[in-house]
Amino acid sequence: MDVPKVEVDSGVESVQLPCKATLHLPEDVTVEWTDRKNRKVHVYEDDSDQPEEQHQVYRDRTKMNEDLLKTGDLSLTLNHPTEEDTDTYTCTAYSRRGRVLMKERVQLYVGVPQVEVDSGVESVLLLCKATVHLPKDAKVEWKDDYYYDDYYYDDYYYDDYYKRKVHVYENSSDQPHKQDQVYRDRTTVKRNLLKTGDLSLTLKYPTDGDNHTYTCTVYSRWKRILMEKQVTLKVRESDGFDETMRAASVPHQKESDRSSSLYTPVDFY
Missing domain, CATH: 2.60.40.10 (Immunoglobulins)
Incomplete structure (x- = not known):
């Protein structure tokens, strides 16, 4: 059937x-x-x-x-x-x-809608429009789907999505210290986003390392999810793309830095 x-x-x-x-x-x-x-x-x-x-x-x-x-x-x-x-x-x-x-x-x-751009573009816009009224004290988080892990431990099955924080807007301002360092100085959102309902994210200097599904989540002051929307980014490799541009566009991450990156499990509220 x-x-x-x-x-x-x-x-x-x-x-x-x-x-x-x-x-x-x-x-x-x-x-x-x-x-x-x-x-x-x-x-x-x-x-x-x-x-x-x-x-x-x-x-x-x-x-x-x-x-x-x-x-x-x-x-x-x-x-x-x-x-x-x-x-x-x-x-x-x-x-x-x-x-x-x-x-x-x-x-x-x-x-999930997909946005496609060529590597080497200056920036890409990941769209997210509010579908509900947003309170003034709402928190907006953009996260990626860095990796997925599933495993068995003591005869129990576990699975977790580890998502890096791409951009955080809270208390009426951006919170760059809460970003994963991979996205530091590479993201912006619009002013008055809670008033206009336009929560779209601009990601600068995208490369194929940014090929992820991005989730835009809005939380209330009590951490209740008000809305959630996703968009997938596909960055196409251009012929003859200058590797030096790639190195310049994405901050170099040492092995020691990775252990301290904000690799956070997905929040469930």
Whole structure:
């Protein structure tokens, strides 16, 4: 049987993953949403949600209908979907004794726009427009997807995206000391960005070392995500590109410096 597909663009506030009960559900039913890695996306048990059972990636980002047992609508709402959420999700209903009553799957694809430029250009603009009203005390962070790591430890599966801070705007001003040194003196955002809603980032002297997916995230004062949008940068190598220009455009990073760079795990709020 074909798995239904849901497609959305990065930057939408939320996406709904559909799941309808195919039989009558008992009052003591347990409903679990899991991803392809069998991480728990959302758990409903004992007539209530169980957020402590969620994987941290999905913490504070999911919800189900309050009257799901009455309506049989087990659909899941996932807030602020990003490229990392592109996956196959499984909705499973269990009896009190753990017997599988029903199981449905749905594929989610989150599309990310791509910007392409030739190496040697002076700068590139990574677009991000606010889709919500931004409070005056909002924090804006641009991060890259430096690398992804997954591993097993003590029979548990772990996975982390390590993202470098590209640009930070907080307390009504830029915070260059919070940037990773790779981007130091290479980024700018527009003035009055919270008022205009234009959170776009200008990245100077892009090279193929900047080929990443960049995430623009806006947080409230209480660190709640207000919006999140991504854009992928592709810098094409030009024929005869001067290597001295590359060396001049990107600060040299010693091995000793790398250990102190701001390689920070993705924040989950």
